[in-house]
Amino acid sequence: MSIATVDTGNGPRAFFEFGLEAKPTPFDAIPLIDFGPMLSDDPAERAKVGAEVRKACTEVGFFYALNHGVPKKVIDNTFAAAHRFFALPDMIKQTISVEKSDNNRGYTALLGENTDPTAKGDMHEAFDFALEMDADDPDLAKGLFGYAPNQWPDPNHEGMNDFRQTLLTYHEEALTFGARIFQAFALALELPEDYFTPKITKPLAVARVLHYPPQEGKIDEKQIGIGAHSDYECFTILCTDEKAALQVLNAAGEWIEAPPVEGAFIVNVGDMMERWTNDYFKSTIHRAINRSGKQRYSIPLFFGTNPDVEIAVLESCQSASNPPRYEPIQAGAYVEQRITETYAHRQED
Ligand SMILES: O=C(O)CCC(=O)C(=O)O
Ligand SMILES: [Fe+2]
Numbered sequence: 125m126s127i128a129t130v131d132t133g134n135g136p137r138a139f140f141e142f143g144l145e146a147k148p149t150p151f152d153a154i155p156l157i158d159f160g161p162m163l164s165d166d167p168a169e170r171a172k173v174g175a176e177v178r179k180a181c182t183e184v185g186f187f188y189a190l191n192h193g194v195p196k197k198v199i200d201n202t203f204a205a206a207h208r209f210f211a212l213p214d215m216i217k218q219t220i221s222v223e224k225s226d227n228n229r230g231y232t233a234l235l236g237e238n239t240d241p242t243a244k245g246d247m248h249e250a251f252d253f254a255l256e257m258d259a260d261d262p263d264l265a266k267g268l269f270g271y272a273p274n275q276w277p278d279p280n281h282e283g284m285n286d287f288r289q290t291l292l293t294y295h296e297e298a299l300t301f302g303a304r305i306f307q308a309f310a311l312a313l314e315l316p317e318d319y320f321t322p323k324i325t326k327p328l329a330v331a332r333v334l335h336y337p338p339q340e341g342k343i344d345e346k347q348i349g350i351g352a353h354s355d356y357e358c359f360t361i362l363c364t365d366e367k368a369a370l371q372v373l374n375a376a377g378e379w380i381e382a383p384p385v386e387g388a389f390i391v392n393v394g395d396m397m398e399r400w401t402n403d404y405f406k407s408t409i410h411r412a413i414n415r416s417g418k419q420r421y422s423i424p425l426f427f428g429t430n431p432d433v434e435i436a437v438l439e440s441c442q443s444a445s446n447p448p449r450y451e452p453i454q455a456g457a458y459v460e461q462r463i464t465e466t467y468a469h470r471q472e473d
Contacts, residue, residue: 141338193301229252250335294331299424302327302425349369362423
């Protein structure tokens with residue numbers, strides 16, 4: 125056993141290096157939160173969700189979310205579209221490579237990304253997209269990181285005619301749930317319930333469909349599905365298929381399994397929210413290894429604020445004895461800095 129560290133945007137974090145094994149932990153290690161009551165007219169019902177979210181975000185940094193409101197049909201369609209996209213020949217996928225995008229939109233090939241900078245590349249391929257913006261959208265001209273055109277596969281390729289619409293429908297539905305998470309965060313942080321609403325009118329919201337080929341036999345620990353990392357934005361809404369692969373680093377420095385739960389999304393706090401809350405909310409390190417023997421697909425959506433929002437430690441998270449630990453920074457600039465650390469092609473320019 126040795127002690128290793130992973131760098132997050134807010135500093136290094138240590139863990140015990142035991143190889144790729146993780147503890148099969150009882151489910152309650154990652155709490156399950158029912159978001160149904162967020163739709164209640166009764167403020168007390170909503171406050172209960174806020175309290176559960178506070179406990180989960182301050183103690184674990186991860187929770188399962190039930191009754192998120194995204195229809196199963198929308199999710200199924202999105203996975204089906206992802207299967208078709210990744211089945212296209214590499215040459216076709218490469219025509220929309222992320223390397224052609226200043227904002228990381230489009231296709232990333234296997235090993236094209238290295239989420240853990242001490243590793244040798246991630247065993248996944250990905251397609252990234254975010255809010256669809258028309259070419260004449262005035263916000264595009266502002267040049268803010270996060271506002272960019274998407275790159276879509278040619279609809280004439282086999283199975284691609286409804287790809288764009290299917291993914292955008294998922295995005296819209298998941299964003300609606302994301303706004304509800306921000307509302308629960310406001311309750312959890314004793315802020316006015318609509319505190320975040322004006323800050324997320326046109327948010328950073330990259331979604332990606334991921335394909336992890338199975339890894340069998342002796343696995344190189346430095347080349348797994350996605351290397352140990354924390355996410356960059358305020359929170360991530362992760363929808364996975366039924367194959368287990370995700371592992372989460374607990375406060376004791378041990379990896380624990382986070383298997384899929386039927387009907388639930390997995391939500392985790394990102395570095396920007398950790399920073400905003402002066403480390404009150406925890407952005408927890410995680411990684412994924414697909415040892416299911418089958419192809420695995422997942423869909424994370426990284427939800428931030430509008431790119432021009434200033435992330436300065438929230439009033440409710442500081443005091444004379446707990447002064448701000450971080451300088452204010454614009455949300456878009458923060459994410460840009462983190463993404464550049466992850467993609468080799470971005471470092472060359
Ligand atoms: O696919 C997964 O289970 C995790 C994905 C993830 O952590 C990420 O994309 O940041
Ligand atoms: Fe992640």
